[in-house]
Amino acid sequence: MRFWFTCNGCGKNKTFDLIETKCECGGTLGVEYDLDMVAHTFTKESLKERVPSMWRYKELLPVEHMENVISLGEGWTPLVRLEEAEKEYPVKKLWVKREEQNPTGSFKSRGSSAAVSVANEYGVKKVAVNSNGNAASALAAYAGYAGMEAYAFVPKDCPGLIVEECMLHGAHTFLVDGLIQDAGKLIQDGKKEQGWHNVGTLKEPGRAEGKKTMGLELAEQFDWNLPDVIIYPTGGGSGVIGMWNAFLQLKELGFIEGDLPKIVSVQEDGCQPIVTSIETESPFSAQTYGVVSNPTGMRVPSPPDGELITSILRDSNGTAVAVTKEEIKDAQSYFGKYGVSSSPEGSATMAGFKRLVEEGWLSEDDEVVLFNTSHAMKYLPYEVSNVPTVKNYQDWIATQHVF
Amino acid sequence: MRFWFTCNGCGKNKTFDLIETKCECGGTLGVEYDLDMVAHTFTKESLKERVPSMWRYKELLPVEHMENVISLGEGWTPLVRLEEAEKEYPVKKLWVKREEQNPTGSFKSRGSSAAVSVANEYGVKKVAVNSNGNAASALAAYAGYAGMEAYAFVPKDCPGLIVEECMLHGAHTFLVDGLIQDAGKLIQDGKKEQGWHNVGTLKEPGRAEGKKTMGLELAEQFDWNLPDVIIYPTGGGSGVIGMWNAFLQLKELGFIEGDLPKIVSVQEDGCQPIVTSIETESPFSAQTYGVVSNPTGMRVPSPPDGELITSILRDSNGTAVAVTKEEIKDAQSYFGKYGVSSSPEGSATMAGFKRLVEEGWLSEDDEVVLFNTSHAMKYLPYEVSNVPTVKNYQDWIATQHVF
Known part of the structure; x- marks a missing residue:
């Protein structure tokens, strides 16, 4: 095999x-x-x-x-150098990886393409996902293309335009009165009865492998000489895990050599379990209270693989940084001015970059890559109507009996 | 030279x-x-x-x-086959060219990259554009990246999210109480006084050349064997002109041979000067009254190069078709179901395709490419605030004197 x-x-x-x-x-x-x-x-x-x-x-x-394989043209996204920004900040080179140019406007296209392809190989016809948004709309699109039925469960404060995107792609879409893990519990509770294949983070093997291609691609785009630092917005963390695996595999294959990049996770103040673990030099533990950050992909208080993520950051000599909502907003304008439409998550990497420059963590010799994971536009305030809100699986079942 | x-x-x-x-x-x-x-x-x-x-x-x-060159990673967009749709419609192969995956979420990135690069070569520092939306946000992004000042003038019913995009990229953005040509007149009237380089359709040489790359790319992606039919949403028509030039150049270079694809222009009922000319087999003339179509890139009653566009359609043995708002909406859902997020313009190509199948214009042996020029999301209803509305250049000047 x-x-x-x-x-x-x-x-x-x-x-x-x-x-x-x-x-x-x-x-x-x-x-x-x-x-x-x-x-x-x-x-x-x-x-x-x-x-x-x-x-x-x-x-x-x-x-x-x-x-x-179920492919809508995901990956092989541009890597754009920000020469103007380099003049303002003392690093050698600054790049942005434009993941918003994927088929569903976010890096989540990669994981969904892989997950739906694997599911397709096993004859799956019905998929479900809990997500803060972009993974749901991506699953909807790929499942639609594959002819599968998709169920999307997102927190009720999920950006409205992303909810619209799920519906555009024909997914049965529901708002959940809770956080991403509550939506996940709903799926687990209903999985057997409904015949759902769960495509939630780390609930199946495809998504993390799809994310891995970001690492493979970065290496190829840098002509097999990786940059010094990668700054990545972290929620469930499968991007960090995937990229790291990619680098290890490329090293073993002899495609790359030498030190691997330092990996930096960025989170938003108010939901920062990875940052807390790194800052306090403690083993990882989930954030069990005080989750007050915005509804973005970074709001994952209990990532299933937190310990693995923090160990990768440590092994790579990287770090983790929490940025404020205001820093994210400023960074979005800064990116925008230079032609990059960045989601709050993508903007957070620029905010994190600025913070690391201020703190002297980055050096003048560093080549740095920021991951812009999605478009700014998807997060503009937009009211959705006629989307049912449910609390749990029992509640959801009730909405189904209406018909 | x-x-x-x-x-x-x-x-x-x-x-x-x-x-x-x-x-x-x-x-x-x-x-x-x-x-x-x-x-x-x-x-x-x-x-x-x-x-x-x-x-x-x-x-x-x-x-x-x-x-x-001012590049944000435009072009080299995916070409995706719609095998499920092929089962429903009697053509040999059906493809969608996913232009929405460009850096500014639309095919207009190409023209702006070329136009701003040319302008940059000539030392331009201040650019202006009249546009139905996507060309304005694209110019804003590329000008921003190039360090130029950008002025965007769009009709006041321009989709709000595209107006937001212009502002995100730092353009001075104004709504014009009129159609695209009224916005164009404003720029022409103020051009000298304001030192604006006009990047409006066919007002400079870059945009049409940038659009040409869609044709070059299509040929390369088809391994230099072009499809039989290209269905393209047409407003100003620089895409049609550009692609046709690309094919002629590739033919002369010996890259391709044989018949060129039939080019089909799609417009929306209510603003269809190209369609009228083709249907009535008459020389092209602008539509001077009764413009009642939606605010999309296809709403160009008086394309500066209408005669050239219709002659290309005729030379290619193509045609032109006007579709209704309802057909566009249905086509958007159809595309959506198969994982493609399509703008009204992009959806119009699917609507036009269905119509041509019904009319028997397409044959079972045809390989057909639809151009999806932008994302569905950009056109969802969104209210902008604090964007000044002006009628003409005098009016605009008044807004500037407030400060």
Whole structure:
């Protein structure tokens, strides 16, 4: 086999399957690849002839037969240098990775393309996701293209335009009176009865692998010489985990060498469990109270893989920083002025960058990449109507009996 | 010189310059290239090593020095096959070119990248544009990145989210009480006094050339075997003109051979001067009354180059079709269901496609490409506040004297 599971906790191997990626020991199951087998066809030279999407890295994605791939043109997004900003801040080079140019206007297209492709390979016809927004609209689009039925559960304060996007793509869309994990519980409670395949963060093996392509792509775009620092907005953290895995795989394949980039997680003040763990040099623990940040992808008080994320930040000599709503707003204008439409999450990376410059954490020799994960526009205030709000699975069932 | 102007009317050559592209004879000045010179470096093989943006076609763009290029990662957008739709409609293959994945969420990024690059080469610092929306927000972004000051004039019923986008990118943004040509007159009236470089449709040589890259790209993505039919939403028509020029140039360069695709223009009922000319087999004339269509990029009653557009449609054995608001709405849902977020203009191509199938104009052997020019989201109802509305240049001047 080209790929299988290995537990990040106990190290045990397991056959790949369409399952929740948790080992009996409590560790997360990651996808491992037979890199000797991969190396036969996956070469720097061969990449020059490949499709301009993340499926150029097909050998490192867990789909057996390429005809099962569900692609809407995700990935291979631009990397744009911000030379004007370089004049204002003492770093060597500053880049923005424009993930908002994906098919669903956010980096979540990657995870959904991979997850829906894997699901497609296993014959799934009905998918569900809990999400702060962009993962839901992405799932809706890919499921629609694949001919699957999609159920999207988002917190009731989810940006209205993203809710509209879910509906545009034909998903059964519901607002949940609670946070992302409450929406997740609803799905878990109804999963068996409804026959839902759960595409929530780390509930299946595709999404994290799809995110991994951001790391592969960054390496290729930098001609296999990675930048010094990557600043990434962190919620569930599958982007951090995925990119790190990508770098380790590329290192083992001999595509890259030397130190890996320092990874910096940015969160918003008011929901910052990763930052708290890094700042206090303590083991990771979920934030169980006082969640007062805005409804963005960074608002994940209890990321299922918090310990793994913080260990990656530490291993990479990176850090984590929490920025305020005001810093995010300023950074959005700053990005905007230079032609980049950035979501609050993407803007947070610019805010984090400014903070790290002020604190002297970044040096004049650093080449830095900011991840702009989505468009500014998606987050403008917009009222949705006729979208049912539910509290839990029982509540949801009641909405279904109306018909 | 690698490039110069040739008049589409009298055929006279003229040195390339940053001027309004009208000849004394009344014809439009097109950019011509020394294709022998171009052929030295522009080869199918060389393209494999190029940047994944429209600047991969640099030899066929009117910028002398590459350091003047202003690029935010435009072009090289995905071409996605709609296999599910193919089952429902009797054509051989159906594709959608996803232009909404450009840096400013629309195909207008291409024209703005080229226009601002050319302007940059000539040292321009202040640009202005009249637009139905997307060209304005695109100019705002590219001017911002280039460090130029931008003035955007859009009809007062311009979609609010696009107006917000203009402001996000730092443009001085004004609503005009009138149609796109009234906004254009305002700029022409103030041009000299304000020192504005006018980036309106066909007021400078860059935009049409930037649009041309859609044709170059389509040819490359189809491995130099063009599809049978291209369905394109038409307002000012620089996309049609640009793509056609691209095909002629590729033919002369020996990259493609045989019949060129049939070009179909789609307009909305209520503003359809191109359609009227084609349907009545008459010379082109502007629509001077009864403009009642929606505020989209297709609402251009008096395209400066209408005669050229209709002659291209005729030369290509194409046609033109006007679709209703309801057909556009249905097509948007249809696209949405298959994972494509399409603007009214992009949706209109799907509506036009359905109509041409019904009418028997398309055959079972046809490979058809639809151009989705922008996102659905940009057109959702959104109220802007604090944006001044003006009627004409005198009116605008008054708003400036307030300070």
